[in-house]
Amino acid sequence: xxxxxxxxxxxxxxxxxxxxxxxxxxxxxxxxxxxxxxxxxxxxxxxxxxxxxxxxxxxxxxxxxxxxxxxxxxxxxxxxxxxxxxxxxxxxxxxxxxxxxxxxxxxxxxxxxxxxxxxxxxxxxxxxxxxxxxxxxxxxxxxxxxxxxxxxxxxxxxxxxxxxxxxxxxxxxxxxxxxxxxxxxxxxxxxxxxxxxxxxxxxxxxxxxxxxxxxxxxxxxxxxxxxxxxxxxxxxxxxxxxxxxxxxxxxxxxxxxxxxxxxxxxxxxxxxxxxxxxxxxxxxxxxxxxxxxxxxxxxxxxxxxxxxxxxxxxxxxxxxxxxxxxxxxxxxxxxxxxxxxx
Numbered sequence: 001x002x003x004x005x006x007x008x009x010x011x012x013x014x015x016x017x018x019x020x021x022x023x024x025x026x027x028x029x030x031x032x033x034x035x036x037x038x039x040x041x042x043x044x045x046x047x048x049x050x051x052x053x054x055x056x057x058x059x060x061x062x063x064x065x066x067x068x069x070x071x072x073x074x075x076x077x078x079x080x081x082x083x084x085x086x087x088x089x090x091x092x093x094x095x096x097x098x099x100x101x102x103x104x105x106x107x108x109x110x111x112x113x114x115x116x117x118x119x120x121x122x123x124x125x126x127x128x129x130x131x132x133x134x135x136x137x138x139x140x141x142x143x144x145x146x147x148x149x150x151x152x153x154x155x156x157x158x159x160x161x162x163x164x165x166x167x168x169x170x171x172x173x174x175x176x177x178x179x180x181x182x183x184x185x186x187x188x189x190x191x192x193x194x195x196x197x198x199x200x201x202x203x204x205x206x207x208x209x210x211x212x213x214x215x216x217x218x219x220x221x222x223x224x225x226x227x228x229x230x231x232x233x234x235x236x237x238x239x240x241x242x243x244x245x246x247x248x249x250x251x252x253x254x255x256x257x258x259x260x261x262x263x264x265x266x267x268x269x270x271x272x273x274x275x276x277x278x279x280x281x282x283x284x285x286x287x288x289x290x291x292x293x294x295x296x297x298x299x300x301x302x303x304x305x306x307x308x309x310x311x312x313x314x315x316x317x318x319x320x321x322x323x324x325x326x327x328x329x330x331x332x333x334x335x336x337x338x339x340x341x342x
Contacts, residue, residue: 001025003296007033007305007312008042008055008338014310015335017042018055023296023303023314023341028327030303030314037069037076045340046094046101047071052120054101056088057081064088066103066114068121071342080121082114093148100125100174102147102155109142111157113174125174132162136187136208139163145191145207151199152219154179158190160207165190165215167222179222184213192245197252201227201274205246205257212246212257212268214275230277233262245292249299254322258290258304265293265304265315267322280322286313286329291337305336312336 007019017039022031041058048054053076057067065083069076089103089112101122103112109130114122130142143161150156155168155176163184168176184190189208195217196202202224204213214227232243241261248255248270255268255277267281285293287306295302295317302315302324314328 004342005030005303006036006045006047006340006342007333007336008045008340009307009334009336010043011040011335013335018045019333019336021331023301025296025298025301028301028314028316030312030328030331033331033333039067041088043088044090044092044338046092047340047342048094048120049096050120052079054092054094054122056090056092058088059083066092066101066122070120079119082122082124091146095149095170097153098170098172098174100170104144104147104157106143106145106160109144109159109161111144111147111168111176113176115174126176128176130159130162130166134161134163134187134189136189138189138208139187146193148193150217150222151195154222156193158193158204160189160191163188163190165193165204165224167224169222180224182215182224185209191243194246194248196248196270196274197250198274203246203248203255205243207242207244210241210243210259212255212277214277227275230268230279232257232266233259237262244290247293247295249295249319249322256293256302258285258293260289260291263288263290263306265290265302265324267324269322281324283315283324283326286326287311292339294339294341296341303339305333305339307335307337310334310336312339
C-alpha cells in the first residue's frame with residue numbers, strides 16, 4: 001500500500017517549505033521527498049476532510065500567519081492567507097464540527113481562531129493573548145505552543161512560557177471563554193498534549209523539563225488534575241534536551257515522545273485505565289533535533305524528522321508490543337519539523 005506523507009519545515013537554509021513522499025508499506029521504504037509547495041516557514045500543517053491544507057507561513061514582508069491550499073487538483077491551489085505583523089504561529093489544528101482553525105503563536109503568546117470560509121479559505125475570528133512569565137530563560141513571556149480540541153470539543157491550550165494548560169469553551173463563531181486553568185510545576189514548559197482514547201486521561205509533554213505528566217480530565221468542568229509524572233530522558237543525561245512531540249496509538253496502549261538533544265523517541269506502555277506508564281524503549285532518531293514524528297494510518301510505521309540534520313527515519317512499529325525497529329534512515333527532508341500522513 002502507498003501512503004502519502006507531508007513534511008513541513010523551515011526555509012532558513014535550503015529548505016523549501018512543504019515536501020511530499022510516499023511510504024510503501026510492503027517494501028517498508030519512503031520515496032525521495034519532492035518539493036511540493038514553496039511556503040516560507042511551513043513549520044506545522046493540518047489537512048481537512050475537504051482536502052484543504054492549512055499551513056503556518058510567512059510572507060515576503062516578514063508577516064506571519066496561516067495559509068490555505070486546495071489539494072483536490074493535480075497541483076495544490078493557493079486559496080488565501082491571513083497574516084499579521086510579527087512571527088508566524090507554531091501550531092495549527094482543524095475543528096471540523098465548527099469549521100474553525102486554531103493557531104498557537106509562540107512568540108506573541110496568542111491563541112488565534114480562524115473561521116473557514118465557503119471556499120476553504122480563512123478569516124480571523126478571534127484572538128486571545130496570554131500574559132505572564134516563568135522561572136527559566138525560555139519563559140520570559142507567555143509562549144502558546146499548542147491549540148487543539150479535547151474529546152468533548154473544548155480547546156486545550158499549552159503555554160510553555162507561563163507553565164499553564166488552559167481549557168476554553170468555544171462558541172460557534174469562534175469566540176473563547178476560559179473554562180479552567182491547570183498549572184504545572186514551575187519551569188515545566190508545557191508544549192504538547194494528547195488524550196487517551198477513554199477521554200478521561202491526557203498526557204502533557206514538558207519541553208523544558210523533559211517529562212510527561214499524566215492528567216485526569218473532568219468533562220464536567222474542563223479541568224485537569226495531576227496523577228503522576230515520568231521522565232523522558234535518562235536521569236544521568238546532563239546535556240541540553242528539549243522534548244518535542246507526543247503521540248498515542250489509537251488503542252491507547254502505547255505512548256511515544258521525541259527528545260531533541262538526547263535525539264531519541266521514548267516508548268511507554270499505558271495501563272488499561274490510562275493512568276500509569278512504563279518506559280519500555282528509547283530508540284535513536286538517527287539524526288539531530290527530532291522535533292516531530294507521526295504514526296502512519298496503519299500504525300505499523302513511524303516517521304521521525306530531524307530538523308538540524310535534514311533527515312528523517314522510518315521505523316517499523318509492532319502493534320502488539322509497541323516497540324520500534326529502524327528500517328530506513330537518511331531520508332532527505334531539509335529543515336523538516338512536521339510530519340503529516342494523508
